[in-house]
Every structure is written in structure tokens, then in C-alpha cells.
Amino acid sequence: MVTTVHPLQTVNSQSLTGKLQRFHDELLCDYPDICRLACAIYDTNSDILKTFINSTREGHAIAGYEVKLHNTPSLLELANQQQSRVIDDISRQIHAGTPHSDWLLEQGYLSSFTIPIVRQSKFLGFIFIDSTTKASFTEGVQRDLIMRCNGICDAIANELSSAHLLVATASAIRSIAHLRDFETGMHLTRMAELSKLIAHNLPAEKALNDEIIEHIYLFSPLHDIGKIGIPDSILLKQGKLTTEERKIIQTHVQKGVDIIDAILAEFNLIEQSDARIMRNIIAFHHEYLDGSGYPFKLKGEQIPIEARVVTVADIFDALTHERPYKKPWTTAESLAELDDMVRQGKLDKDCVWALNKVIDQAERIVSTYRDVTQ
Ligand SMILES: [Fe+2]
Ligand SMILES: [Fe+2]
Known part of the structure; x- marks a missing residue:
């Protein structure tokens, strides 16, 4: 049986954001001027560096x-040289012109320290530390911070590598089971x-934080992993399904949960x-807010936000x-249908509103990753 989780609990103290905030509390005892700690992660395939977790005590995150x-x-140079900076x-050395530098200047932070996160020679991202006073980061402070950041960098590296391990394992299972024959790779990318x-x-x-969004991004393609058992x-x-066949299809949700639980147990x-x-995501992506979904017939707030998001995307x-x-x-036509499902009380109106708001970007995703057969 699946335990249901209140959506708000997804931001928990065990998350990396929670860990970073506790670490920030500890640092503030010795360095009261450190007003922001943040981590951006790097994706080698896309060359994208993206905001991930932050603990921002002054200014806007x-x-x-x-x-x-x-x-x-x-x-790029810091990443290549694996050097801190x-x-x-900041007000004299950083020049306006990019969204990031404009934002940095607006916050009024006066000095900063950037540490690349490198594990097993692989560059994973950066830790950014900002201070409300100028020249806060003397050589002694730098040495101390590099040492003290090791723990949080390990936590980030571990969590990222286990998330990728889970996705890779699930993808391997999927391809062995030939799920790709009927569920294209493009559908997974679009999801x-x-x-x-x-x-x-x-x-x-x-609003969800970047850490949760990253996990939704990584895990949403696994929503139908249980279909390998159908x-x-x-x-x-091709034709219409009988009631009995529909019931069998619906078992893909519990099968998916069983598969993922087995993988999670295997990798501890x-x-x-x-x-x-x-x-x-796997357990609740067919639930509707009015309780008419399957298989758990959850209602309203019982359905976590990550599942509501994936339901609307799917x-x-x-x-x-x-x-x-x-x-x-x-x-x-598709948006009108989703609006109708919101009116019927099935879909999360905020998720449909969000899709509506950036529908031009959604259209780009659909046309960029179109199925080859179409
Ligand atoms: Fe499904
Ligand atoms: Fe799907």
C-alpha cells in the first residue's frame, strides 16, 4: 500500500535545501556576515548550469x-581550473548586463566566494557564498569555508548521483522490456x-523550489514504468478495451510502485x-482531485503537487x-479540454494555469520533440 504524503511535506528537513539551511545556521555563528549560500548544478550533456538549492537570509533568492x-x-574558467574565486x-568588480549580474548587484551583497564542486574529477556545479561586508573572505576564511563546505558538497554529490542512478536503472529496465516500442523516447523527453x-x-x-523542480524533471519520465508489466x-x-482489459492497464500504477520500491531497496x-x-509521481499520476482517478481514489490535497504537475503534462x-x-x-483544443477538466474538479487549476501562461514554450517543446512517426 502506498503512503500518501501531504504536498507541503515534500519540502522537508531531509531535503538538500533543509541541509543547506542548517549548514548556513552553523556558519552564521562564526561568520555573521554570510547572508547567502547557494548551489548551482551543472549538466554536462546540455552544458547548462542551473540554480538548485539556496539559503538566502538577505535579499531575494x-x-x-x-x-x-x-x-x-x-x-567556465573556474570549472576548468577547479579553482575557487x-x-x-562586488559593486566595483561585477558589471551589469546579464540577468545574473543585475540580480547580484540589486541584492547589495558586497563580497563573494565561489567554490567549484568536483567529485572524482568531475565538475558538478558551484557553491556561492555571499557576504554583507566587503572583503569578507580572507585566505584563512577561504581555507576554513572550503573545509566546512565539504560535507554539504558530499551530500549534493551523493543525492545527484543516486537520482541519476535511479533514472538510469529504470531506463535500462524499460529498454530491456521494449517499452520504447510503444512509448517513444520523445514522449519521455517531452514529459x-x-x-x-x-x-x-x-x-x-x-512556487516550488529548484530542488523539487529538478527532481520532477528527472523523475517525470518514469511515471509509466509499471507498463512494462502489462x-x-x-x-x-488497437481497438476499444474491454472493462477487464482497462482494469489490467490500471494495474501499471501499482506495478510501477513495486518496481521502484524494489530498486530503492536494492540500492538502499x-x-x-x-x-x-x-x-x-509513479503512484499518483492518474489520481483526480475529485477522487474519480485511480487506483487510490485520492482527493484534493491528498495528491502531492509533483503528481498533479505530471498528470497535467501527461x-x-x-x-x-x-x-x-x-x-x-x-x-x-487541448487547453480547452484541460480547462474543462479543471471545471469538473479533476485537475489542479494552478497547474493548468501555469501551462496556459507559457503555452508558447509548451508548443515549442511539443514541436521540438515531436514523435518521428508523425
Ligand atoms: Fe500512467
Ligand atoms: Fe505517459
């Missing part, structure tokens, strides 16, 4: 920011991109904070693409 590392020469006087887009554009009061004769059937990752996000993707029983719908 920067979130949802992505940049190509090769477009930021100063950081001190800026003693990752659309889910991230929705998660990132939720209204301010429902016979092809049913999964690939049950306690991993991001594992719950993955489990919630339905939008199904509507805008060809199926054996239908032609692709236009974006406008």
Missing part, C-alpha cells in the same frame, strides 16, 4: 535561472520538459529524500499527439 556554462567565461568588492515548465510557472504562492496484447491493442535508497518525489501530451483512436488536437 534567485531561482529558476539557467545559463550555458560556455557563455559565462569566468565561471573571491570577489572582494520531463513539460513537467518542468509547469512546475516552474506555478503561481507565486504555490501484456503487449492489451497495451498495443529508501530514505533518500528525493525518492519520495519519484514514488509520488494529459496535455496525450491530447496534442496522435493515438490509435484519435488525431492530434491543436494546442487551443
Whole structure:
């Protein structure tokens, strides 16, 4: 049986954000001027450096920011040289012109220290430390901070590598089971991109942090992993499904949870904070807010936000693409259908609102990652 989790609990003290905030509390005892700690992570495939976790005690946190590392020469050099960098006087040394430097100047931080995160010779991202006084980071302070940041860097490296291990394992299982024959790689990419887009554009009061959004991005393609346990004769059937066949299809949710639980147990990752996000996506992506979904018939707040996001992305993707029983719908028709499902009390209105808000970006995702057969 799946344990249901209140959506708000996804931001928990075991998350990396929680760990970073506790670490910041400790640092403040010795360094009361450190007003911000943040980590940006790097994706080698896309060359993208993106905001991930932060503990911001003064100023506004920067979130949802992505940049190509090769477009930021100063950081690229630090990554290549695996060297830290001190800026003693931000207002004089940093020049306006990029969204990041404009933001930095607006916050009034006066000095900063940047440490690359490198594990097993691989560059994983940066830790940024900002201070409210000039020239805070003397050589002694730098040495101390590098040493003290080791723990949080290990935690970040471990969590990222286990998240990627889970995704790689699930993908291996999927390809062995030939799930790709009927679920294209493009659908999985679109699910990752659309889910991230929705998660990132939720209204301010429902905003998710970058850590959760990254995990939604990584784990949303696994939502239907349980389909590998459904016979092809049913999964690939062209005609109308019988009631019995529909019931069998619906077992893909519990099968998915069982598969993921087995993987988590095998790798000893049950306690991993991001594992719950993955489990919630797989377990609850067919639940509707009015309790008419399956298999748990959860209602309203019982359905975690990560599952609501993936549900909207999945339905939008199904509507805008060809199926054996239908032609692709236009974006406008698909949005109208989602609005209708909001009115019926099935879908999260904020998730549909978010998709509506950035529908031009959603259209780009759909056309960039279009199925080859269409
Ligand atoms: Fe599904
Ligand atoms: Fe799907």
C-alpha cells in the first residue's frame, strides 16, 4: 500500500535545501556576515548550469535561472581550473548586463566566494557564498569555508548521483522490456520538459523550489514504468478495451510502485529524500482531485503537487499527439479540454494555469520533440 504524503511535506528537513539551511545556521555563528549560500548544478550533456538549492537570509533568492556554462567565461574558467574565486568588492568588480549580474548587484551583497564542486574529477556545479561586508573572505576564511563546505558538497554529490542512478536503472529496465516500442523516447523527453515548465510557472504562492523542480524533471519520465508489466496484447491493442482489459492497464500504477520500491531497496535508497518525489509521481499520476482517478481514489490535497504537475503534462501530451483512436488536437483544443477538466474538479487549476501562461514554450517543446512517426 502506498503512503500518501501531504504536498507541503515534500519540502522537508531531509531535503538538500533543509541541509543547506542548517549548514548556513552553523556558519552564521562564526561568520555573521554570510547572508547567502547557494548551489548551482551543472549538466554536462546540455552544458547548462542551473540554480538548485539556496539559503538566502538577505535579499531575494534567485531561482529558476539557467545559463550555458560556455557563455559565462569566468565561471567556465573556474570549472576548468577547479579553482575557487573571491570577489572582494562586488559593486566595483561585477558589471551589469546579464540577468545574473543585475540580480547580484540589486541584492547589495558586497563580497563573494565561489567554490567549484568536483567529485572524482568531475565538475558538478558551484557553491556561492555571499557576504554583507566587503572583503569578507580572507585566505584563512577561504581555507576554513572550503573545509566546512565539504560535507554539504558530499551530500549534493551523493543525492545527484543516486537520482541519476535511479533514472538510469529504470531506463535500462524499460529498454530491456521494449517499452520504447510503444512509448517513444520523445514522449519521455517531452514529459520531463513539460513537467518542468509547469512546475516552474506555478503561481507565486504555490512556487516550488529548484530542488523539487529538478527532481520532477528527472523523475517525470518514469511515471509509466509499471507498463512494462502489462501484456503487449492489451497495451498495443488497437481497438476499444474491454472493462477487464482497462482494469489490467490500471494495474501499471501499482506495478510501477513495486518496481521502484524494489530498486530503492536494492540500492538502499529508501530514505533518500528525493525518492519520495519519484514514488509520488509513479503512484499518483492518474489520481483526480475529485477522487474519480485511480487506483487510490485520492482527493484534493491528498495528491502531492509533483503528481498533479505530471498528470497535467501527461494529459496535455496525450491530447496534442496522435493515438490509435484519435488525431492530434491543436494546442487551443487541448487547453480547452484541460480547462474543462479543471471545471469538473479533476485537475489542479494552478497547474493548468501555469501551462496556459507559457503555452508558447509548451508548443515549442511539443514541436521540438515531436514523435518521428508523425
Ligand atoms: Fe500512467
Ligand atoms: Fe505517459
